[in-house]
Amino acid sequence: MRLAVREEHLNAAGVVHGGVTFTLADSALGYGIFKATGRPCTTAETKINYLKPVAGGVLIARSRIVRKGSRLVVARAEVHCGDVHVAEVLSTFVILG
Amino acid sequence: MMVSVTSSPAPSEEALATIHRSFMTSPFNRLVGIEFGGYHEDGVSLRLPVGTEHQNGAGVVHGGVILTLADAALGFGIARTVGNRCTTAELKINYLRPVVEGVLEARSHIIRAGRKLVVARAEVHCGAKQVAEVLTTFAVLD
Numbered sequence: 001m002r003l004a005v006r007e008e009h010l011n012a013a014g015v016v017h018g019g020v021t022f023t024l025a026d027s028a029l030g031y032g033i034f035k036a037t038g039r040p041c042t043t044a045e046t047k048i049n050y051l052k053p054v055a056g057g058v059l060i061a062r063s064r065i066v067r068k069g070s071r072l073v074v075a076r077a078e079v080h081c082g083d084v085h086v087a088e089v090l091s092t093f094v095i096l097g
Numbered sequence: 098m099m100v101s102v103t104s105s106p107a108p109s110e111e112a113l114a115t116i117h118r119s120f121m122t123s124p125f126n127r128l129v130g131i132e133f134g135g136y137h138e139d140g141v142s143l144r145l146p147v148g149t150e151h152q153n154g155a156g157v158v159h160g161g162v163i164l165t166l167a168d169a170a171l172g173f174g175i176a177r178t179v180g181n182r183c184t185t186a187e188l189k190i191n192y193l194r195p196v197v198e199g200v201l202e203a204r205s206h207i208i209r210a211g212r213k214l215v216v217a218r219a220e221v222h223c224g225a226k227q228v229a230e231v232l233t234t235f236a237v238l239d
Binding site: 051 | 189191193194208209216218227230232234
Protein backbone atom coordinates (compact mmCIF):
# COMPACT_ATOMS: atom_id res chain seq x y z
CA MET A 1 0.00 0.00 0.00
CA ARG A 2 1.23 3.49 -0.83
CA LEU A 3 0.73 6.93 0.63
CA ALA A 4 2.01 10.15 -0.93
CA VAL A 5 3.05 12.32 2.02
CA ARG A 6 1.31 15.70 2.20
CA GLU A 7 1.45 18.55 4.68
CA GLU A 8 -1.58 17.30 6.61
CA HIS A 9 0.38 14.12 7.50
CA LEU A 10 3.09 16.04 9.34
CA ASN A 11 3.36 16.62 13.07
CA ALA A 12 4.55 19.79 14.79
CA ALA A 13 8.18 18.76 14.22
CA GLY A 14 7.63 18.82 10.45
CA VAL A 15 7.94 15.06 9.95
CA VAL A 16 5.28 12.43 9.22
CA HIS A 17 3.24 11.65 12.33
CA GLY A 18 3.88 8.16 13.68
CA GLY A 19 0.15 7.44 13.50
CA VAL A 20 0.24 7.91 9.73
CA THR A 21 3.04 5.36 9.30
CA PHE A 22 1.25 3.01 11.68
CA THR A 23 -2.09 3.39 9.87
CA LEU A 24 -0.54 2.63 6.50
CA ALA A 25 1.19 -0.49 7.87
CA ASP A 26 -2.00 -1.64 9.64
CA SER A 27 -3.95 -1.23 6.39
CA ALA A 28 -1.40 -3.26 4.42
CA LEU A 29 -1.46 -5.95 7.12
CA GLY A 30 -5.26 -6.10 7.29
CA TYR A 31 -5.61 -6.19 3.51
CA GLY A 32 -2.95 -8.90 3.15
CA ILE A 33 -4.51 -11.03 5.87
CA PHE A 34 -8.04 -10.62 4.50
CA LYS A 35 -6.73 -11.60 1.06
CA ALA A 36 -5.08 -14.72 2.53
CA THR A 37 -7.95 -15.83 4.77
CA GLY A 38 -11.00 -14.55 2.90
CA ARG A 39 -12.56 -13.83 6.28
CA PRO A 40 -13.14 -10.64 8.25
CA CYS A 41 -10.32 -9.98 10.71
CA THR A 42 -9.17 -7.28 13.07
CA THR A 43 -5.92 -6.17 14.69
CA ALA A 44 -5.41 -7.75 18.13
CA GLU A 45 -2.08 -6.07 18.79
CA THR A 46 0.69 -4.33 16.87
CA LYS A 47 4.24 -3.36 17.71
CA ILE A 48 6.04 -0.80 15.57
CA ASN A 49 9.68 0.25 15.54
CA TYR A 50 10.21 3.66 13.95
CA LEU A 51 13.60 3.67 12.25
CA LYS A 52 13.90 7.04 10.47
CA PRO A 53 11.81 10.22 10.37
CA VAL A 54 10.15 11.05 7.05
CA ALA A 55 9.51 14.60 5.81
CA GLY A 56 8.17 13.89 2.30
CA GLY A 57 7.95 11.42 -0.56
CA VAL A 58 5.87 8.27 -0.96
CA LEU A 59 5.53 5.75 1.85
CA ILE A 60 5.15 2.11 0.82
CA ALA A 61 4.01 -0.54 3.30
CA ARG A 62 4.54 -4.18 2.34
CA SER A 63 2.96 -6.89 4.51
CA ARG A 64 4.02 -10.52 4.82
CA ILE A 65 2.17 -13.28 6.63
CA VAL A 66 4.39 -15.10 9.09
CA ARG A 67 1.85 -17.72 10.18
CA LYS A 68 -1.82 -18.22 9.50
CA GLY A 69 -3.66 -20.14 12.21
CA SER A 70 -7.34 -21.00 12.51
CA ARG A 71 -8.02 -18.09 14.90
CA LEU A 72 -4.90 -15.89 14.89
CA VAL A 73 -2.68 -14.62 12.10
CA VAL A 74 0.84 -13.30 12.76
CA ALA A 75 2.17 -10.92 10.13
CA ARG A 76 4.95 -8.39 9.69
CA ALA A 77 5.22 -5.28 7.58
CA GLU A 78 8.03 -3.07 6.36
CA VAL A 79 7.44 0.59 5.56
CA HIS A 80 9.86 2.21 3.13
CA CYS A 81 10.22 5.71 1.75
CA GLY A 82 12.29 5.30 -1.40
CA ASP A 83 15.35 3.24 -0.38
CA VAL A 84 14.97 4.13 3.29
CA HIS A 85 13.43 1.61 5.67
CA VAL A 86 11.37 3.84 7.99
CA ALA A 87 9.44 1.34 10.13
CA GLU A 88 9.24 -2.37 10.99
CA VAL A 89 5.98 -3.82 12.32
CA LEU A 90 5.00 -7.14 13.94
CA SER A 91 1.32 -7.78 14.50
CA THR A 92 -1.28 -10.34 15.56
CA PHE A 93 -4.72 -10.32 13.90
CA VAL A 94 -7.76 -12.23 15.06
CA ILE A 95 -10.06 -13.88 12.53
CA LEU A 96 -13.69 -12.95 13.16
CA GLY A 97 -16.58 -15.31 12.41
CA MET B 98 18.52 -6.28 4.27
CA MET B 99 21.17 -3.57 4.15
CA VAL B 100 22.81 -3.03 7.53
CA SER B 101 23.45 0.61 8.34
CA VAL B 102 26.05 1.06 11.05
CA THR B 103 26.54 4.56 12.31
CA SER B 104 27.90 3.86 15.79
CA SER B 105 31.42 2.64 15.11
CA PRO B 106 33.68 1.01 12.52
CA ALA B 107 33.55 -2.78 12.10
CA PRO B 108 35.07 -4.62 15.08
CA SER B 109 38.57 -6.10 14.71
CA GLU B 110 39.16 -9.85 14.33
CA GLU B 111 40.31 -9.90 17.94
CA ALA B 112 37.15 -8.11 19.12
CA LEU B 113 35.02 -10.57 17.12
CA ALA B 114 36.79 -13.50 18.76
CA THR B 115 36.15 -11.97 22.19
CA ILE B 116 32.45 -11.47 21.41
CA HIS B 117 32.19 -15.06 20.15
CA ARG B 118 33.87 -16.43 23.28
CA SER B 119 31.76 -14.23 25.53
CA PHE B 120 28.47 -15.51 24.09
CA MET B 121 29.46 -19.15 23.80
CA THR B 122 30.88 -19.35 27.35
CA SER B 123 28.13 -17.28 29.02
CA PRO B 124 26.99 -19.29 32.06
CA PHE B 125 23.27 -19.08 31.22
CA ASN B 126 23.73 -19.84 27.52
CA ARG B 127 25.73 -22.92 28.55
CA LEU B 128 23.11 -23.95 31.11
CA VAL B 129 20.40 -23.83 28.43
CA GLY B 130 22.64 -25.70 25.97
CA ILE B 131 22.97 -23.08 23.23
CA GLU B 132 25.36 -23.94 20.38
CA PHE B 133 26.91 -21.82 17.64
CA GLY B 134 25.21 -22.20 14.25
CA GLY B 135 27.04 -19.77 11.96
CA TYR B 136 27.36 -16.23 10.70
CA HIS B 137 25.40 -14.65 7.86
CA GLU B 138 25.47 -11.18 6.35
CA ASP B 139 23.23 -9.40 8.85
CA GLY B 140 23.38 -11.62 11.94
CA VAL B 141 24.21 -14.96 13.47
CA SER B 142 22.44 -18.26 13.98
CA LEU B 143 22.41 -20.20 17.23
CA ARG B 144 21.08 -23.72 17.76
CA LEU B 145 19.56 -25.63 20.64
CA PRO B 146 18.95 -29.39 20.63
CA VAL B 147 15.73 -29.75 22.61
CA GLY B 148 15.75 -32.02 25.68
CA THR B 149 13.19 -32.90 28.33
CA GLU B 150 14.78 -30.29 30.64
CA HIS B 151 13.48 -27.57 28.26
CA GLN B 152 9.85 -28.65 28.57
CA ASN B 153 7.11 -27.06 30.61
CA GLY B 154 4.34 -28.90 32.45
CA ALA B 155 2.45 -29.36 29.17
CA GLY B 156 5.34 -31.35 27.66
CA VAL B 157 6.32 -28.71 25.09
CA VAL B 158 9.37 -26.42 25.04
CA HIS B 159 8.98 -23.57 27.55
CA GLY B 160 8.50 -20.17 25.89
CA GLY B 161 11.36 -18.76 27.96
CA VAL B 162 13.76 -21.20 26.31
CA ILE B 163 12.76 -20.03 22.82
CA LEU B 164 13.02 -16.39 23.88
CA THR B 165 16.43 -17.02 25.48
CA LEU B 166 17.74 -18.59 22.26
CA ALA B 167 16.40 -15.71 20.12
CA ASP B 168 17.73 -13.06 22.54
CA ALA B 169 21.18 -14.66 22.47
CA ALA B 170 21.23 -14.72 18.65
CA LEU B 171 20.09 -11.07 18.59
CA GLY B 172 22.63 -9.91 21.18
CA PHE B 173 25.45 -11.83 19.51
CA GLY B 174 24.58 -10.51 16.05
CA ILE B 175 24.28 -6.94 17.28
CA ALA B 176 27.51 -7.04 19.32
CA ARG B 177 29.31 -8.45 16.28
CA THR B 178 28.05 -5.58 14.11
CA VAL B 179 28.39 -2.59 16.44
CA GLY B 180 31.39 -3.83 18.46
CA ASN B 181 30.09 -2.22 21.62
CA ARG B 182 28.50 -3.62 24.72
CA CYS B 183 24.75 -3.66 24.27
CA THR B 184 21.72 -4.93 26.11
CA THR B 185 18.12 -5.80 25.36
CA ALA B 186 15.88 -2.75 25.93
CA GLU B 187 12.65 -4.44 24.84
CA LEU B 188 11.62 -7.55 22.99
CA LYS B 189 8.37 -8.80 21.47
CA ILE B 190 7.91 -12.44 20.57
CA ASN B 191 5.13 -14.16 18.66
CA TYR B 192 4.98 -17.88 19.37
CA LEU B 193 3.75 -19.59 16.22
CA ARG B 194 3.78 -23.29 17.03
CA PRO B 195 4.54 -25.46 20.06
CA VAL B 196 7.77 -27.48 19.94
CA VAL B 197 8.09 -30.98 21.37
CA GLU B 198 11.45 -32.16 20.05
CA GLY B 199 14.15 -31.50 17.48
CA VAL B 200 16.75 -28.76 17.08
CA LEU B 201 15.76 -25.11 17.44
CA GLU B 202 17.62 -22.57 15.30
CA ALA B 203 17.40 -18.79 15.84
CA ARG B 204 18.62 -16.47 13.07
CA SER B 205 19.03 -12.78 13.85
CA HIS B 206 18.83 -9.95 11.31
CA ILE B 207 19.81 -6.35 12.04
CA ILE B 208 17.28 -3.89 10.62
CA ARG B 209 18.91 -0.63 11.68
CA ALA B 210 21.92 0.13 13.86
CA GLY B 211 21.93 3.65 15.26
CA ARG B 212 24.36 5.25 17.70
CA LYS B 213 22.26 4.49 20.75
CA LEU B 214 19.60 2.00 19.63
CA VAL B 215 19.65 -1.05 17.38
CA VAL B 216 16.46 -2.58 15.92
CA ALA B 217 16.66 -6.21 14.92
CA ARG B 218 14.45 -9.22 14.25
CA ALA B 219 14.91 -12.95 14.61
CA GLU B 220 13.19 -16.05 13.33
CA VAL B 221 13.23 -19.31 15.27
CA HIS B 222 12.77 -22.51 13.32
CA CYS B 223 12.50 -26.16 14.30
CA GLY B 224 13.37 -28.06 11.15
CA ALA B 225 11.36 -26.54 8.29
CA LYS B 226 8.72 -25.03 10.60
CA GLN B 227 8.95 -21.47 11.91
CA VAL B 228 8.07 -21.55 15.62
CA ALA B 229 8.61 -17.89 16.64
CA GLU B 230 9.09 -14.39 15.23
CA VAL B 231 10.85 -11.72 17.32
CA LEU B 232 11.24 -7.94 17.00
CA THR B 233 13.53 -6.16 19.44
CA THR B 234 15.35 -2.96 20.39
CA PHE B 235 18.83 -3.12 21.94
CA ALA B 236 20.56 -0.23 23.67
CA VAL B 237 24.24 0.42 22.87
CA LEU B 238 26.00 0.94 26.21
CA ASP B 239 29.36 2.50 25.26
